[in-house]
Amino acid sequence: MTVKSSFGVLDKICERRKDLIPFLQGAQEAEGFLSPESIKLISRRLKISENEIYGVATFYMQFRFRPPGKYNIKVCLGTACHVGGGQNFMEVMKINKNLCHGETSPDGKFSLERVACLGCCALAPVVVVNSEVHGRMNRVTFMQLLESLDPSSKAEELPETTESPG
Amino acid sequence: MSSDDLKIETKTSGDGAEAAVGDKTRVLVCEGTGCVSSKSPEIRMALEKTVNELGLGEKVEVGFTGCHGFCQQGPIVVVEPEGIFYCRVGPKDAKDIAESHLVGGEPVKRLFYRHPVTKEVVPHYRDIMFYKKQQRIILRNCGKINPEKISDYEAQGGYQALKKVMSAMTPEQVVEEVRRSGLRGRGGAGFPTGAKWDVCRKQPGDTKYVICNADEGDPGAFMDRSILEADPHTVIEGLIILGFAIGAHQGFIYCRAEYPLAVKRIRIALQQAREKGYLGEGILGSDFDFDIEIFEGAGAFVCGEETALLSSIEGSRGMPRSRPPFPAEKGLWGKPTVINNVKTLASVPVIIDRGADWFASIGTKTSKGTAVFALTGKIANSGLVEVPMGAPLSTIIYEIGGGIPNKKAFKAVQTGGPSGGCLPGTKLELPIDFDSLQEAGSMMGSGGLVVMDEDTCIVDVAHFFLSFTQSESCGKCVPCRVGTRHMVDLLEKITTGKGTEEDLAKLEKLANMVKQSSLCGLGQTAPNPVLTSLRYFRSEFIAHVTDKRCPAAVCRQLVTFRIIPDRCTGCRQCVKVCPTGAITGPRSQPHNLDQEKCIKCRSCYEICRFDAVAGEAIIIVS
Numbered sequence: 140m141t142v143k144s145s146f147g148v149l150d151k152i153c154e155r156r157k158d159l160i161p162f163l164q165g166a167q168e169a170e171g172f173l174s175p176e177s178i179k180l181i182s183r184r185l186k187i188s189e190n191e192i193y194g195v196a197t198f199y200m201q202f203r204f205r206p207p208g209k210y211n212i213k214v215c216l217g218t219a220c221h222v223g224g225g226q227n228f229m230e231v232m233k234i235n236k237n238l239c240h241g242e243t244s245p246d247g248k249f250s251l252e253r254v255a256c257l258g259c260c261a262l263a264p265v266v267v268v269n270s271e272v273h274g275r276m277n278r279v280t281f282m283q284l285l286e287s288l289d290p291s292s293k294a295e296e297l298p299e300t301t302e303s304p305g
Numbered sequence: 306m307s308s309d310d311l312k313i314e315t316k317t318s319g320d321g322a323e324a325a326v327g328d329k330t331r332v333l334v335c336e337g338t339g340c341v342s343s344k345s346p347e348i349r350m351a352l353e354k355t356v357n358e359l360g361l362g363e364k365v366e367v368g369f370t371g372c373h374g375f376c377q378q379g380p381i382v383v384v385e386p387e388g389i390f391y392c393r394v395g396p397k398d399a400k401d402i403a404e405s406h407l408v409g410g411e412p413v414k415r416l417f418y419r420h421p422v423t424k425e426v427v428p429h430y431r432d433i434m435f436y437k438k439q440q441r442i443i444l445r446n447c448g449k450i451n452p453e454k455i456s457d458y459e460a461q462g463g464y465q466a467l468k469k470v471m472s473a474m475t476p477e478q479v480v481e482e483v484r485r486s487g488l489r490g491r492g493g494a495g496f497p498t499g500a501k502w503d504v505c506r507k508q509p510g511d512t513k514y515v516i517c518n519a520d521e522g523d524p525g526a527f528m529d530r531s532i533l534e535a536d537p538h539t540v541i542e543g544l545i546i547l548g549f550a551i552g553a554h555q556g557f558i559y560c561r562a563e564y565p566l567a568v569k570r571i572r573i574a575l576q577q578a579r580e581k582g583y584l585g586e587g588i589l590g591s592d593f594d595f596d597i598e599i600f601e602g603a604g605a606f607v608c609g610e611e612t613a614l615l616s617s618i619e620g621s622r623g624m625p626r627s628r629p630p631f632p633a634e635k636g637l638w639g640k641p642t643v644i645n646n647v648k649t650l651a652s653v654p655v656i657i658d659r660g661a662d663w664f665a666s667i668g669t670k671t672s673k674g675t676a677v678f679a680l681t682g683k684i685a686n687s688g689l690v691e692v693p694m695g696a697p698l699s700t701i702i703y704e705i706g707g708g709i710p711n712k713k714a715f716k717a718v719q720t721g722g723p724s725g726g727c728l729p730g731t732k733l734e735l736p737i738d739f740d741s742l743q744e745a746g747s748m749m750g751s752g753g754l755v756v757m758d759e760d761t762c763i764v765d766v767a768h769f770f771l772s773f774t775q776s777e778s779c780g781k782c783v784p785c786r787v788g789t790r791h792m793v794d795l796l797e798k799i800t801t802g803k804g805t806e807e808d809l810a811k812l813e814k815l816a817n818m819v820k821q822s823s824l825c826g827l828g829q830t831a832p833n834p835v836l837t838s839l840r841y842f843r844s845e846f847i848a849h850v851t852d853k854r855c856p857a858a859v860c861r862q863l864v865t866f867r868i869i870p871d872r873c874t875g876c877r878q879c880v881k882v883c884p885t886g887a888i889t890g891p892r893s894q895p896h897n898l899d900q901e902k903c904i905k906c907r908s909c910y911e912i913c914r915f916d917a918v919a920g921e922a923i924i925i926v927s
Contacts, residue, residue, distance in 0.1 A: 153619065157618065160600075164562070201562050201602075218753060218755045219682055227907065230906060234906075235884070254563065255522060255524050255606060256522070258338060259338055260526075261339055261681060261687045274343065278882070282882070
């Protein structure tokens with residue numbers, strides 16, 4: 140039967156597609172983000188169109204398409220962190236560094252991401268810098284953490300922050 | 306292998322383990338994600354170093370375990386066999402523990418656990434109320450064994466269930482045993498596990514798949530992470546037994562990418578299981594072949610839904626499909642597939658080992674076994690709690706959790722994460738199981754249990770959950786994509802003081818519509834937080850809408866910050882932290898807060914030191 144004999148081909152296609160997300164993860168691991176070049180390479184290798192790869196990659200929160208900053212800050216906004224004031228950290232980043240979710244500062248020092256839950260709820264509120272977890276934070280300790288990462292910024296910050304961002 | 310051989314083998318391996326434990330004092334450092342973030346590997350290294358320096362290597366063994374489920378008290382160090390429980394240990398304490406306790410036999414009192422409310426000091430693991438009232442079946446090995454050593458798991462009776470299945474049971478018997486135990490899926494919906502397995506087993510065809518769903522996306526739940534980090538072999542054993550029962554040869558563990566430590570430990574465990582012949586070709590000398598692959602998720606909450614998870618493994622956008630056909634009939638690549646949660650699979654080896662009747666004797670009439678909750682929020686003891694199904698909420702919150710800290714009043718408890726609901730104080734005696742929670746408008750969900758005190762605004766929490774589900778909606782079906790967006794907008798109106806009574810009615814109508822007409826579980830349960838809040842805390846919504854005030858003083862647009870001049874000592878701390886320069890004033894004189902400039906960020910409120918005589922100098926009024 141023709142339909143049956145085509146099953147082998149279908150299996151091969153399935154096998155290729157299964158590798159797509161692991162490949163994307165590997166590429167991001169290596170480069171820190173998904174560059175157009177790596178997407179092109181994966182596309183050739185797996186015989187899946189670039190358009191389709193972008194379709195898949197943009198669906199998942201994990202993938203980014205711009206290089207992350209030297210310090211990639213992940214702010215957890217799970218339930219326990221929200222109740223504990225996790226939103227404050229996003230606001231500090233907005234006020235002090237003018238960064239929103241998914242952005243990188245122009246000098247490439249900081250990038251900001253919000254994540255749903257890191258599973259460290261007993262340490263809420265939690266902030267992760269690169270892969271180091273900082274638990275039981277508050278607004279003040281978070282600002283101190285930022286200063287410790289970037290000591291030069293402290294002097295420049297003051298004049299900026301006097302004007303109200305509304 | 307006959308069953309007689311097995312008995313002998315069990316006995317000898319048990320004896321061996323006991324002898325090893327009896328000889329040596331074991332110092333076990335917790336290395337779950339929570340404790341690692343508080344530098345527990347450094348503590349272990351410091352302990353190892355001091356033990357070697359003191360020449361205790363013969364008598365003392367320093368090791369590590371997975372998560373104890375009491376991360377709030379971390380880093381945790383347990384000294385066996387006495388069972389002394391040290392908490393909040395730092396690398397500098399290693400010396401004290403070694404010199405005072407290990408050499409001098411005098412435990413370090415200042416590191417003992419202290420009850421946050423009663424201030425009672427408890428030296429022994431077994432006496433801590435948090436653990437005493439629990440019945441740990443799913444979490445039985447968590448914090449007891451080294452997750453990176455298969456021999457530790459085997460010493461606790463691990464892989465005995467698999468041996469029993471392979472030597473003495475047929476697939477039908479395995480399914481029947483699980484069905485008889487009354488086990489229901491721990492992922493949230495509570496579908497009978499045995500029935501699911503049975504459907505899949507009866508499907509024709511040679512190619513079938515089994516999947517462990519470890520895509521624990523619910524904010525506020527972390528038990529799957531803990532189990533995989535502390536006891537990965539239990540889950541692997543459960544998955545192999547499932548594979549045998551339905552006739553699959555390939556299994557997957559779909560784990561969140563946000564859990565790197567869990568992924569690492571599963572990888573190690575899989576490798577060890579292969580070396581020992583529990584995985585691979587001809588498992589334990591039979592003709593059953595089975596292997597497990599790990600698949601890392603890529604950060605999409607909806608992939609916890611089983612059909613979306615399948616799309617994700619297939620390399621597509623993680624969007625759910627309509628059911629039927631159910632995955633048990635047509636799943637991964639169109640082949641029959643069983644997808645079970647981590648906790649469900651972790652229960653399977655115990656059921657096989659100790660029998661369906663034993664398991665069925667625990668719990669309530671319709672929900673058997675135990676339930677694992679991640680107790681967090683405004684609670685004295687937060688961590689993982691395992692209790693028999695049917696235990697009342699009050700036992701969990703007051704006896705195990707130790708009540709609400711800082712003399713605040715209890716307001717609500719949120720069960721089931723973004724798919725569940727907020728329950729008020731009147732529901733505290735509710736025996737929790739799948740059905741009672743559903744009746745109360747909430748659900749078991751993945752087992753998140755967030756306690757809220759009087760400082761938490763219910764409307765804000767409802768808004769939080771809904772914005773979460775709204776942003777995680779995959780966009781496939783209209784009710785979920787558009788409906789949740791409108792609900793978020795309405796809630797935003799209410800929290801900013803622009804809401805009307807009409808909006809409340811609209812919100813309720815919309816919530817019911819989304820609940821009834823969404824395609825998958827995400828949309829069907831997304832309105833639950835709003836519906837239960839409206840049901841039990843309507844007065845708070847009314848306060849926001851008609852009086853334009855937030856009773857808990859959380860919603861920013863509805864509160865003002867004030868400095869009480871009599872209490873302000875003029876310490877300038879708040880002046881330093883204010884991001885907009887709204888607070889001014891010379892040192893030692895009461896400061897001034899410019900309401901025009903204030904963005905209500907709470908920085909000053911948080912830094913303002915509590916003055917024992919006068920109270921807080923900065924207050925929030927609604």
